[in-house]
Amino acid sequence: MSSKRSKQTSEWIFSGSDIQKIRNQWIETSNSNLPMLIIGERGVGKSFWIQRSLEQRNISSSNVVSFDFSYPFAFAESLEKIKSSRQMVTILMDRITKAKPEEVLLLQQWWKSEKYEEKSKVYLYWEIHSEELEILTQKNVYADFYDQLKSFRFELPNLKKRISELPLFVSQFLEEANTELGKKISGMEEEFFVFFKNKTFTTNLSELRDIIFALVGFSSGKQLHWKQIPSHFFENQLTELDVRPGISLESYEKEIIKANLIYTKGNREKAAKLLGISERNLYRKLHEYQLEDLS
Numbered sequence: 601m602s603s604k605r606s607k608q609t610s611e612w613i614f615s616g617s618d619i620q621k622i623r624n625q626w627i628e629t630s631n632s633n634l635p636m637l638i639i640g641e642r643g644v645g646k647s648f649w650i651q652r653s654l655e656q657r658n659i660s661s662s663n664v665v666s667f668d669f670s671y672p673f674a675f676a677e678s679l680e681k682i683k684s685s686r687q688m689v690t691i692l693m694d695r696i697t698k699a700k701p702e703e704v705l706l707l708q709q710w711w712k713s714e715k716y717e718e719k720s721k722v723y724l725y726w727e728i729h730s731e732e733l734e735i736l737t738q739k740n741v742y743a744d745f746y747d748q749l750k751s752f753r754f755e756l757p758n759l760k761k762r763i764s765e766l767p768l769f770v771s772q773f774l775e776e777a778n779t780e781l782g783k784k785i786s787g788m789e790e791e792f793f794v795f796f797k798n799k800t801f802t803t804n805l806s807e808l809r810d811i812i813f814a815l816v817g818f819s820s821g822k823q824l825h826w827k828q829i830p831s832h833f834f835e836n837q838l839t840e841l842d843v844r845p846g847i848s849l850e851s852y853e854k855e856i857i858k859a860n861l862i863y864t865k866g867n868r869e870k871a872a873k874l875l876g877i878s879e880r881n882l883y884r885k886l887h888e889y890q891l892e893d894l895s
Contacts, residue, residue, distance in 0.1 A: 640756035643806030788824035
């Protein structure tokens with residue numbers, strides 16, 4: 601599978617009908633004064649989508665007022681300046697579940713009056729991380745504020761749900777890596793796509809991009825070759841297994857076999873030795889778990 605494709609870095613990537621529909625609705629909403637909430641896991645592109653919306657509204661990032669509650673800042677003073685401003689104001693809220701309850705109450709009171717203004721002078725963006733949803737859906741001050749705005753939310757799927765678009769993302773990140781690292785790599789072998797398809801990405805597109813940059817950094821020539829990548833590149837960085845309750849032994853066995861095949865770059869003999877089973881037994885399990893593509 602070739603990953604060669606020419607495009608601009610700022611281009612949207614979508615081929616699935618679902619993500620295309622979300623993108624079209626996002627752009628349409630950007631043509632209005634409606635608040636925009638964007639929800640998703642780490643690294644799915646929330647900031648990218650907000651940037652595209654700002655461009656649609658002809659707003660420079662330097663003109664955005666950030667309410668990032670991960671860090672201490674003079675929130676009350678900032679809100680008062682917004683209230684007294686006669687100009688259009690763009691607000692980006694992030695990590696609101698780390699805000700003090702009294703700060704959320706102030707936000708709530710302000711928004712109740714602002715949303716009924718005939719000509720609102722506020723563009724509001726709210727970046728919501730998936731792990732915050734548990735707090736936002738419980739009975740608390742954060743949930744009360746979320747309830748006022750949740751009708752305007754957009755939910756971005758993770759990379760696993762966009763696996764059909766994997767070649768497009770790989771091509772995009774490969775092009776960026778070539779530009780930034782001064783390389784001329786035009787594509788990669790099929791084994792890489794099998795690896796990406798089966799890998800669990802903790803930070804989604806961000807992690808995929810980092811991997812592509814590392815691969816390009818490791819390599820020379822015009823093609824990424826699977827056999828040339830050092831084995832340690834695929835090692836699990838954890839010092840011990842992450843064992844969670846509620847998962848079947850069969851599921852763990854499949855993941856352990858998959859990890860060892862990736863580590864040995866598909867070498868069944870080496871993988872069998874690491875697993876402590878015969879190569880024949882490994883072959884049977886590959887068929888049982890539909891992992892033949894990894895070897």
